[in-house]
Amino acid sequence: MSAAQATAGHGGPRRTHDGSASKRIIVGYGFWIFLLSDIVMFSAFFATYAVLVGATAGGPDGHDLFDVPNVGVETACLLLSSFTCGLASIGARARNGLLFYGAMAVTFVLGAAFLGLEIHEFSGLAARGDGPTRSAFLSAFFTLVGCHGLHVTAGLLWLLTMMAQVYAKGYRADILRRMLCFGLFWHTLDIIWVALFSVVYLMGVAR
Numbered sequence: 001m002s003a004a005q006a007t008a009g010h011g012g013p014r015r016t017h018d019g020s021a022s023k024r025i026i027v028g029y030g031f032w033i034f035l036l037s038d039i040v041m042f043s044a045f046f047a048t049y050a051v052l053v054g055a056t057a058g059g060p061d062g063h064d065l066f067d068v069p070n071v072g073v074e075t076a077c078l079l080l081s082s083f084t085c086g087l088a089s090i091g092a093r094a095r096n097g098l099l100f101y102g103a104m105a106v107t108f109v110l111g112a113a114f115l116g117l118e119i120h121e122f123s124g125l126a127a128r129g130d131g132p133t134r135s136a137f138l139s140a141f142f143t144l145v146g147c148h149g150l151h152v153t154a155g156l157l158w159l160l161t162m163m164a165q166v167y168a169k170g171y172r173a174d175i176l177r178r179m180l181c182f183g184l185f186w187h188t189l190d191i192i193w194v195a196l197f198s199v200v201y202l203m204g205v206a207r
Helices: 003-009 024-054 066-094 096-126 136-169 173-206
Strands: none
Touching: 024 066, 024 173, 066 096, 066 173, 096 136, 136 173
């Protein structure tokens, strides 16, 4: 038994024979640094929205525009997709094709449903003349929510890529590391959306 296997078997961090951290841990930490930089960017968008939320230029505000039940359905889709993404990660580690592909397919459907509802919301606002150029408030709203939507779109494309790689190459160590990064990315999008739903939609309607 190697030193890495012995350490892993006792529940400690996985390390190589020379005592250094395994590549899986290094990749995970490195990707967390990328995610933290993304969170900093979203924090700047949140701060901008907080400053401009009252700058409606005499136009409608969140109370007039936001459809909370519709956004609630969006939220449910994304939160459920986080659960199925976790199941897909378990399936990948267990090399269970049925669980992996099934959970990834459901994750894609839920993510696409979320994205479709968001596009429907944006198109409805634009059709009523309440697009991003209507006021500073709407510019900040479309930028913040739209940036999250672009991340979800990138995540869906990444999901399809992961399914294709597993199908073509199997559950190789490098592919499992990419699956780890995908899971971190998808769960982070869920956390950001919960903050967005609370700050933008719920507080906007209450305002």
